[in-house]
Amino acid sequence: MLLGLDPSIGAILALDGISSGIIYGLVAIALVLVFAVTRILFLPQGEFVVFGALTLAMFQEGMIPGTVWLLLLLALCATATRVFDHLRCAQPEGMLRTVVLNLVVPCCIAALAAWAAPHKLALPLQVGLTLLLVTALGPLLYTVVFESMADASVLVLLIVAVGVHMASMGLGLVFFGAEGFRTPAFWDERWSLGAVTLNGQTVVVMLAAAVLLAALWLFFERTLYGKALRATALNRLGARLMGVSGPLVGRLAFGMAAFIGALSGMLVGPGTTIFYDSGFVIGIKGFVVAVIGGLASFPATALGALFIGLLESFSSFWASDYKEIIVFMLLLPILLWRSWGAAVHDEQEE
Amino acid sequence: MKTPRNLALAGLAAAIVLLPQLSTSVFWVTQASYVGMYALVVLGLVLLTGVGGMTSFGQAAFVGIGAYTSAYLCTAHAISPWLTLPAGLLLAGASAYVLGLVTLRLSGHYLPLATIAWGISLFLLFEKVSWLGKYDGLSGVPPLQLAGLGLGGPNAMFYLIWTVLLGALWLTSNLLDSRPGRAIRALKGGCIMAESMGVDTGRYKILVFVLAALMAAMSGWLFAHLQRAVNPAPFGVKMGIEYLFMAVVGGAGHVGGALLGAGILKFLEDQLQVLAPLLFGTRGNYEVIVFGILLVLLLKYARGGLWPWLCALGRASAAAPAPFAPQGAMLARRRQPEPGAPLLQVAQVSKSFGGLVAVDAISFDIRAGEIVGLIGPNGAGKSTTFNLVSGLLRASAGSVHFQGKLITGMKPRVIARHGMARTFQHVRLLADMSVLENVALGAHLRARAGIGGLLRSMLRLDRADEAQLLREAARALGEVGLQHLRHERAGNLALGQQRLLEIARALCCDPTLLLLDEPAAGLRHLEKQALAAVLGELRARGMSILLVEHDMQFVMQLTDRIVAMEFGSMIAQGTPDMIRSDPAVIHAYLGAEQGEMT
Numbered sequence: 001m002l003l004g005l006d007p008s009i010g011a012i013l014a015l016d017g018i019s020s021g022i023i024y025g026l027v028a029i030a031l032v033l034v035f036a037v038t039r040i041l042f043l044p045q046g047e048f049v050v051f052g053a054l055t056l057a058m059f060q061e062g063m064i065p066g067t068v069w070l071l072l073l074l075a076l077c078a079t080a081t082r083v084f085d086h087l088r089c090a091q092p093e094g095m096l097r098t099v100v101l102n103l104v105v106p107c108c109i110a111a112l113a114a115w116a117a118p119h120k121l122a123l124p125l126q127v128g129l130t131l132l133l134v135t136a137l138g139p140l141l142y143t144v145v146f147e148s149m150a151d152a153s154v155l156v157l158l159i160v161a162v163g164v165h166m167a168s169m170g171l172g173l174v175f176f177g178a179e180g181f182r183t184p185a186f187w188d189e190r191w192s193l194g195a196v197t198l199n200g201q202t203v204v205v206m207l208a209a210a211v212l213l214a215a216l217w218l219f220f221e222r223t224l225y226g227k228a229l230r231a232t233a234l235n236r237l238g239a240r241l242m243g244v245s246g247p248l249v250g251r252l253a254f255g256m257a258a259f260i261g262a263l264s265g266m267l268v269g270p271g272t273t274i275f276y277d278s279g280f281v282i283g284i285k286g287f288v289v290a291v292i293g294g295l296a297s298f299p300a301t302a303l304g305a306l307f308i309g310l311l312e313s314f315s316s317f318w319a320s321d322y323k324e325i326i327v328f329m330l331l332l333p334i335l336l337w338r339s340w341g342a343a344v345h346d347e348q349e350e
Numbered sequence: 351m352k353t354p355r356n357l358a359l360a361g362l363a364a365a366i367v368l369l370p371q372l373s374t375s376v377f378w379v380t381q382a383s384y385v386g387m388y389a390l391v392v393l394g395l396v397l398l399t400g401v402g403g404m405t406s407f408g409q410a411a412f413v414g415i416g417a418y419t420s421a422y423l424c425t426a427h428a429i430s431p432w433l434t435l436p437a438g439l440l441l442a443g444a445s446a447y448v449l450g451l452v453t454l455r456l457s458g459h460y461l462p463l464a465t466i467a468w469g470i471s472l473f474l475l476f477e478k479v480s481w482l483g484k485y486d487g488l489s490g491v492p493p494l495q496l497a498g499l500g501l502g503g504p505n506a507m508f509y510l511i512w513t514v515l516l517g518a519l520w521l522t523s524n525l526l527d528s529r530p531g532r533a534i535r536a537l538k539g540g541c542i543m544a545e546s547m548g549v550d551t552g553r554y555k556i557l558v559f560v561l562a563a564l565m566a567a568m569s570g571w572l573f574a575h576l577q578r579a580v581n582p583a584p585f586g587v588k589m590g591i592e593y594l595f596m597a598v599v600g601g602a603g604h605v606g607g608a609l610l611g612a613g614i615l616k617f618l619e620d621q622l623q624v625l626a627p628l629l630f631g632t633r634g635n636y637e638v639i640v641f642g643i644l645l646v647l648l649l650k651y652a653r654g655g656l657w658p659w660l661c662a663l664g665r666a667s668a669a670a671p672a673p674f675a676p677q678g679a680m681l682a683r684r685r686q687p688e689p690g691a692p693l694l695q696v697a698q699v700s701k702s703f704g705g706l707v708a709v710d711a712i713s714f715d716i717r718a719g720e721i722v723g724l725i726g727p728n729g730a731g732k733s734t735t736f737n738l739v740s741g742l743l744r745a746s747a748g749s750v751h752f753q754g755k756l757i758t759g760m761k762p763r764v765i766a767r768h769g770m771a772r773t774f775q776h777v778r779l780l781a782d783m784s785v786l787e788n789v790a791l792g793a794h795l796r797a798r799a800g801i802g803g804l805l806r807s808m809l810r811l812d813r814a815d816e817a818q819l820l821r822e823a824a825r826a827l828g829e830v831g832l833q834h835l836r837h838e839r840a841g842n843l844a845l846g847q848q849r850l851l852e853i854a855r856a857l858c859c860d861p862t863l864l865l866l867d868e869p870a871a872g873l874r875h876l877e878k879q880a881l882a883a884v885l886g887e888l889r890a891r892g893m894s895i896l897l898v899e900h901d902m903q904f905v906m907q908l909t910d911r912i913v914a915m916e917f918g919s920m921i922a923q924g925t926p927d928m929i930r931s932d933p934a935v936i937h938a939y940l941g942a943e944q945g946e947m948t
Binding site for chain 1 (some may be wrong): 400403404405407409449452453455456458459460462466467468470471474475479587591594598635636637638640642643644645646649650653666846850
């Protein structure tokens with residue numbers, strides 16, 4: 001026995017660590033995706049996770065989730081911005097399409113959610129609705145906040161992202177209140193494997209992550225949009241010259257990030273109580289994981305995620321007061337390790 | 351001196367003296383004390399973010415270090431607060447140094463990420479460690495005593511805080527207006543140019559980060575003794591973000607922006623606490639929403655913050671620069687090698703990028719007093735060769751000797767120290783600095799360096815050295831014929847003038863060998879003539895020059911010898927006349943046999 005750790009506790013901690021590691025990995029993958037495509041270090045990714053979990057919780061309670069109002073607000077702002085652009089450039093052609101995409105579609109989603117809320121639909125339907133609702137926030141957020149400043153420096157974009165984080169965390173409090181929620185598990189089954197109990201939700205987390213990764217792989221390898229994202233990540237200007245629209249890939253990346261965020265929120269919700277302000281810490285842990293992967297490599301990110309998840313669950317056993325500190329301060333040695341290989345003053349000039 | 355800066359400082363000092371006397375309520379004095387403490391932290395962020403181009407969300411953690419160090423030592427060990435101050439500063443400075451060392455070698459966005467993680471960790475540590483009082487913190491911190499006089503009252507602390515802040519403002523603006531200050535201001539414009547002028551950018555980045563942390567820790571110390579108690583709440587990442595918010599609102603690029611931003615935030619905070627619940631009800635923390643949205647809007651529509659806007663309103667910063675009279679002794683100059691002595695030997699140098707061989711075993715040499723041209727069609731590997739000589743790229747094989755010393759593998763700033771100075775194909779200037787300051791950056795290596803030099807500039811004891819540097823810069827500007835544009839903003843110059851400015855900056859390094867990377871590219875006819883005249887004069891003075899150039903006529907009329915390249919290899923070498931008639935060169939440029947040409 002190692003410091004009071006017997007095999008069955010070890011196995012429980014390991015399972016726990018793997019499932020939270022998977023969540024951090026999903027957050028990190030969204031962060032890497034958004035950073036590679038738009039150069040935005042998207043700190044508010046954690047808020048998408050929270051919005052996902054708490055929107056589902058509201059549906060469970062039979063209430064209209066506040067994200068509906070946020071969706072309407074963003075839709076109005078986005079439509080105003082885009083229509084203004086059309087008028088300024090005197091290009092009325094695409095106007096109808098713009099209004100449909102930015103206003104009509106979000107309004108339909110919001111109306112559907114508002115109608116469905118009091119009916120307490122079956123869980124899978126609520127999950128689908130939550131995904132729809134939160135995913136729709138992503139592209140609109142990009143249009144309203146980031147699209148017009150796509151050429152700003154990484155630093156400025158980061159500070160803007162922090163501003164978005166502050167605002168959305170504050171809105172989270174308004175929408176969902178200060179109390180925390182747990183969402184229902186997707187699968188209530190439990191199996192005893194010797195001393196360890198494997199529950200259905202853990203299996204769902206693993207399966208969902210596997211399906212998502214496979215889907216992402218297919219998307220990036222087999223579809224034109226996926227290739228457009230990869231091209232933009234490799235060479236922004238080159239991709240633009242080849243006809244890849246900057247705003248389009250930005251919106252697409254944000255949509256995917258919001259989707260992944262909402263999904264991870266509903267996966268983590270049954271195991272952990274989620275509060276309106278839980279997103280920040282989840283987002284930062286995602287960043288620690290993403291930095292292990294150098295903000296670029298997906299396989300290294302996946303390994304990093306498992307490592308951070310396990311580290312966290314084992315340190316909660318030995319030093320539960322300090323588990324967060326241990327995870328966050330780990331960033332320093334990771335950075336040190338990364339800086340050994342890096343070229344000095346690797347910077348984005350010209 | 352009656353500069354606008356000194357007048358502003360004097361006005362501020364008068365306002366500070368008067369406020370507690372005029373104000374009837376303690377409330378305003380206390381609010382002003384908070385503004386002062388915030389501004390001290392934000393001043394560090396201005397230096398870091400607006401001037402140095404880095405940023406930190408973890409300044410609140412450094413404030414916490416200053417506050418907790420003093421509170422703990424005073425309460426648990428009864429140590430005098432005047433001794434806990436240096437302890438807090440040391441601790442904050444050392445942590446910033448380590449944090450900077452680890453992150454600043456990487457790209458710019460790792461520092462802010464690391465500071466977030468650092469900020470959260472320290473905050474959690476304050477909450478969990480029992481001898482720091484956990485969530486309750488430490489209370490019973492003694493008031494400051496000065497010569498038997500208690501500084502416990504709000505007025506006394508107000509005076510102390512604002513004296514410290516004024517001192518920090520003075521030191522910071524002195525620093526920015528000096529040799530190390532120019533190096534710090536160069537960090538934001540990309541480090542390649544600064545490194546080529548001999549600036550150790552890595553060291554300056556860490557230095558700025560440490561300075562910012564020290565100011566934050568100082569503010570924390572004041573905080574602990576004003577509140578007479580500390581708890582974790584004001585030192586979290588939320589506060590760290592708010593400090594950055596103040597810098598962005600006030601104007602991150604200006605020392606005055608710190609003061610303005612801190613004042614605005616305190617005002618907003620007070621107003622929102624009263625107004626928001628009235629307007630929206632009590633469920634929610636509207637302050638955060640408003641700050642978040644304001645931050646986004648400001649960066650979208652007014653990235654410079656409010657200070658420049660205020661200055662434009664009051665025309666304060668548009669005041670004419672102080673008249674410039676060259677004074678001070680001339681700087682010592684390097685001993686130039688005898689004409690004809692071997693200066694540069696490039697031997698079998700190659701460079702490959704992955705599978706692509708950009709430069710393949712190039713050899714040539716330069717003697718003192720010679721002007722050698724490097725020519726070739728696009729993609730011939732001229733600029734790569736040039737960067738191999740100046741140290742910007744590391745050769746895959748071969749060696750470069752400069753004045754008998756092997757310089758392959760040396761960093762550009764070390765090579766600059768040995769007497770090689772360069773210009774850039776794409777002009778690299780600090781557009782917001784004056785022409786004279788840009789040129790003075792070239793003389794970076796020719797003045798007192800190290801911590802001593804830094805302290806001297808902060809205390810403004812460097813004026814004699816500074817006068818020498820500026821005089822040297824003015825002389826170099828005279829040599830290229832730009833003396834009349836001294837105080838112009840460098841970004842306002844025409845391209846031809848900017849290229850001349852780059853040459854003046856390189857001359858300011860007092861080089862033995864001048865490397866010019868396509869100086870005539872993109873110039874109009876008259877600008878080319880002016881450039882040729884300057885280079886002709888330099889040649890007459892015996893300056894050795896390596897010139898990469900596209901314009902054949904320009905090269906032919908100026909150079910003693912020419913090295914011609916194609917596809918990474920040397921195809922010919924000799925006097926301009928030999929090159930003009932060399933069949934390989936003609937083929938490379940025109941793609942035709944000599945016979946077919948006529």
